Amino acid sequence: MSLRSDEEVSPEYQDEDSALTLDALAFFGRITANVSHEFKNRLATIKEKAGLLADLTAMAEKGIRPLDLARVNTIAKDIARQVETADGACLRLNRFAHSVDVPERREDLVELVSLITRLIERQAVVAGVEITLGSCPKVEVETNPFLFQQVVYYCLLWALDHAQTRALSLDVGRSEEQAFVSIKGAAFDELVQRPSNRLVRALRKLGGRLEANTGEKEVTIRL
Amino acid sequence: MAETIKVLAVDDDQDFLDAFAERMQIHGLSVTKATSGIEALSKAEEQTFDAVILDMAMPQMDGIDTLKRLRKINPDLQVILLTGHATIDKSVEAIKLGAIDFLEKPAEIDAVMDRIKAAKFARMLLVEKKTEERIKKIISDKGW
Numbered sequence: 255m256s257l258r259s260d261e262e263v264s265p266e267y268q269d270e271d272s273a274l275t276l277d278a279l280a281f282f283g284r285i286t287a288n289v290s291h292e293f294k295n296r297l298a299t300i301k302e303k304a305g306l307l308a309d310l311t312a313m314a315e316k317g318i319r320p321l322d323l324a325r326v327n328t329i330a331k332d333i334a335r336q337v338e339t340a341d342g343a344c345l346r347l348n349r350f351a352h353s354v355d356v357p358e359r360r361e362d363l364v365e366l367v368s369l370i371t372r373l374i375e376r377q378a379v380v381a382g383v384e385i386t387l388g389s390c391p392k393v394e395v396e397t398n399p400f401l402f403q404q405v406v407y408y409c410l411l412w413a414l415d416h417a418q419t420r421a422l423s424l425d426v427g428r429s430e431e432q433a434f435v436s437i438k439g440a441a442f443d444e445l446v447q448r449p450s451n452r453l454v455r456a457l458r459k460l461g462g463r464l465e466a467n468t469g470e471k472e473v474t475i476r477l
Numbered sequence: 478m479a480e481t482i483k484v485l486a487v488d489d490d491q492d493f494l495d496a497f498a499e500r501m502q503i504h505g506l507s508v509t510k511a512t513s514g515i516e517a518l519s520k521a522e523e524q525t526f527d528a529v530i531l532d533m534a535m536p537q538m539d540g541i542d543t544l545k546r547l548r549k550i551n552p553d554l555q556v557i558l559l560t561g562h563a564t565i566d567k568s569v570e571a572i573k574l575g576a577i578d579f580l581e582k583p584a585e586i587d588a589v590m591d592r593i594k595a596a597k598f599a600r601m602l603l604v605e606k607k608t609e610e611r612i613k614k615i616i617s618d619k620g621w
Contacts, residue, residue, distance in 0.1 A: 297582070302583070329496075332496075336492065380535070381536070414487045
């Protein structure tokens with residue numbers, strides 16, 4: 255059986271729990287694939303920089319060109335910077351992986367939204383869209399962190415495909431005692447009127463709902 | 478003296494592209510850099526390259542789209558795709574569109590050099606074949 259995160263589960267898996275499990279696996283798979291892609295890119299750059307050091311050293315040994323120590327230092331710093339970037343991606347992946355540890359816990363939604371937007375950064379770059387999260391104070395709620403990220407991810411994925419500008423902006427807050435996440439920058443009416451089955455399932459399980467604000471080109475996820 | 482091989486390297490990751498291009502230059506190639514598909518098309522219109530090394534995942538115009546357009550500019554262009562994760566679907570699509578090979582990141586410089594030399598050789602054969610066909614046509618047209 256093959257299942258991609260951008261596809262619906264096939265009809266034989268339509269019972270809610272099986273479908274939710276497969277949705278979760280597909281989501282998890284997609285995120286880990288994104289991060290592994292980021293690792294590959296960083297490793298490729300590190301390999302080229304290290305190779306460059308080897309080439310420059312070999313040329314110096316053969317008397318072709320003297321070794322420029324300032325250049326060597328710059329390349330070494332570049333390598334360290336690439337390692338830091340990869341390490342950041344590794345930390346985010348680890349935090350994401352631990353979001354399945356417990357079905358419900360007290361979480362800061364701002365942190366979760368920040369995490370998921372960073373995890374799909376490369377997808378956004380390839381789509382030519384910049385995702386920004388406003389400066390929001392902590393919004394702590396009892397929730398299922400994995401499902402919450404899944405819902406935000408589905409909405410962001412939809413927004414990347416339907417973005418009307420090159421920018422999506424996110425906001426997290428509370429209104430009338432309800433926590434919310436809003437995404438602005440795409441016409442979300444269709445997402446709210448005809449959401450995918452996987453989004454409906456995840457929202458139902460999470461106990462959340464979606465609202466589109468047509469004029470503002472905004473969707474709000476309410477918990 | 479052997480003619481320098483001219484390569485167009487296309488990748489949106491500037492850090493990677495700079496190091497990759499410099500290494501190819503150290504290994505004797507003449508390298509032109511482009512950080513987007515659009516820039517690659519513009520460079521390919523300005524000059525002829527023996528080979529193009531093209532990243533698959535790029536913003537705005539991805540590797541497959543760029544490949545299609547590059548082949549329109551110059552159908553003889555020898556394009557080698559560079560990718561973090563090659564998928565069978567994408568590989569088949571790229572080969573159908575005329576890519577001659579794939580390289581997976583991170584790639585060994587020796588593997589890169591071998592592919593580029595093969596691309597140069599393939600291009601030379603194509604040019605020779607076309608020249609031969611043109612000469613045959615002239616001979617036939619003139620009735621010689």
